[in-house]
Amino acid sequence: MGRRLLKPEIGDLFAIPLPDGDQGLGQVVARIDxxxxxxxxxxxxxxxxxxxxxxxxxxxxxVLSTSDLLQRRYWPILGNRPVTVSATYFTWEAFRDAYWVGVSIQGSGIIHEFMEAYHGFSPWDAMADPDYFTKLLIKCNRPPSAYVVGA
Known part of the structure; x- marks a missing residue:
């Protein structure tokens, strides 16, 4: 019998493994079951x-993301803290009353690639749309100064 899938909880801090053994950090701020x-x-x-x-x-x-890498524990849970991120960043809520029609969900694999690129392990502009990762940033943020540019 396989391991049960983890059910992420609001406030869970999770780690996104990076190629050098360090981790990027994230927090579950909402669940849309x-x-x-x-x-x-x-x-x-x-x-x-x-x-x-x-x-x-x-x-x-x-961002709104698929939960598969959390559920399968590939992104390990490090603890739980109160969410302090402003709900004004929860842009997906604008789609709730329309039964989520038009909402954008990023695959967890894309989020993993985003964090690797953000920390300089892969090209920032490698997606079909070279600004794809930049569009995932909160508007006041810029791509990291040391990001890798694709060849």
Whole structure:
């Protein structure tokens, strides 16, 4: 019998493994069970697994994502903290009354690639739309200054 799928909870802090063994950090800020999705706040911290989780500060991105990598524990849960991210970033809520018609959900694999690119492990502009990752950033944020440009 396989392992049961994890049910992410609002406030869960999770780690996104990076190629060098460190981790990107995120937090579940909402659950939309009928879509199998979670609202994720992503932060610019690069975290060592042996260290305690630092204060998170302001997110670089807040997106609705599939929950599969959380459910399968590929993104491990590090703890739970109160959500301090402003609900004004929960842009998906504008689609709730229309039964989610038109809402944008990012695949967790895309979020993983976004965090790798943000931390300089892969090209920032490698998607078919070279501005794809930039569009995932909160408007006041810019791509990281040391990002890798595709060849």
């Amino acid at each position: 009928e879509l199998g999705a979670v609202g994720c706040a992503l932060f610019d911290h690069k975290h060592r697994p042996s260290d305690s989780v630092p204060p998170l500060g302001q997110p670089i991105s807040v």
